[in-house]
Amino acid sequence: MTLNRRPVASLWIGEKLHYINQLCLKSHLLHGHPVTLYCTDKVTNAPEGVVIRPATEIMEIDMALVEATSASFLSNVFRYKMIRKTGALWIDCDAFCHKPFPDEWEYVFAGHGMRGALNCGVVGLPVQCQLMDMLLDYYDNLPDYPAWWGKKQRKQMDRNTEKGGLSHAAAIYKTERTAFGPQAFTYFAQQSGDYDKAMTPDVLYPVPFQLNDVFFDPYGRVEGHFTDATVSVHLYTNGTKPWWRQNPPLKNSYVARMCDQVGIDPAQALGE
Template sequence: MTGPIRRPVASLWIGERLHYLNQLCLLSHVKQGHPTTLYCTDTVTNVPEGVIVKPATDIMAIDMEIVRQTSESFLSNVFRYKMIQKTDAVWIDCDAFCHKPFPDEMQNIFAGHGFRGALNCGVVYIPPKGALIDQLLDYYDNLPAAPAWFNKQQRKRLEKQDPSLPHAVRIYNAERTSFGPQAFTWFAQQTGDYEKALSPDFLYPVPFQLNDVFYDPYGRVEGHFTDNTLSVHLYTNGTKPWWRKNPPLANSYADRMCREIGVNPQDALEE
């Protein structure tokens, strides 16, 4: 007997192969009953069964040259809000593990992050019509000379960039997170949505600085969780190379979740 069909979730993958942690996180949403779509810029050879695959161009035109000059996260920061606007799905990073289903009635799914309290957009849903999404998309589509929140030092870094580079690349080089958490936090403050943020335990119960705990067989990861916890961010962008290239140690959180969901890490290690 299958469980209830819940609200859709979606993510983006740039490249041809998923790591086992990405497979694990995508399948965790499938297991919780969320129709899970992976938008892809390439043909991905190891998407787990149960995950819906669609071309990223269903959402927006993809400029891979800009991606090459910045990073995959640059594109995903623009993509997520266009995806929400077009599909009304919850955005999930491919390293966000679904601990509990997202409630159907929850209209603002975003939270503070780490020790600093800035908002993160690794897991996010905001209403597809409203001031916040309009201001975010206007920012991406009509980049200002400099982001409004840039301080004097950031503006100096921007001024030093090669003027022949695309403007988006210059802003990115001046401040890597200017298209991600910085933009989301700033515009949420402008629209009054900042006050709607969930506490970190909902979506980021383990601070980024402690991400090694996911691979420690004696680490008590669940000690960070509360009854509120819906998602557990595994922070693959900060994972040490050894963990990416080797299967997790027995009884670590990563190992236990792989066995629970049915993912074989040995089949999808970083090469």
């Protein structure tokens, strides 16, 4: 395959990819995007053509903090440091490439779901820009409370902190999981004046998170959510029911059809 489009990259914390992750990474290769997967461990089941690099090339990964929060917490920091260092487009490992990303797209992000907030599952930013500076400063110099929190969240965080045993970052995460992901991205895009650069949800997140079971429904009409502008399809593995992680997708479901199209055998990389 000819890899002559803009490079994309992601992070994997763990030793084994699930078949959905294999599917999504390979889909970018098939559309001509060089794919780099930064890893904390030795990953042996990445699709052929995916370049494996140590995550430490971008930043040190605090595994104790990962244990106290989640892999997604560190990925929220990692993606911006990766973009600044390499200029690659960030893709979550559950973002399926429907069509190639145009090279001329400088700001790549969109709203998602049914609430209108921005998501950061697929992100492209100029290496030097105010939004990037704000995001990195937020993660490197965490405030007492995120600026957009109200009294309810602040009181809840105080209770989490009083319980002891949590770092400041973990206490914020335990109070509101998305405070390091979509909430932060949305707030700082507003502050930098870049919020209006957001693409419409159909470009990157055509199916709302609340409807993610449709990907596994053999009678679902996933493509009914797509438009001519759709480039990426987020599969939302953080909301996938355990059954679909531990069993192959049903024949004719969107995920099963895409596995056939891309050449991924789900039975070889099921969850435990």
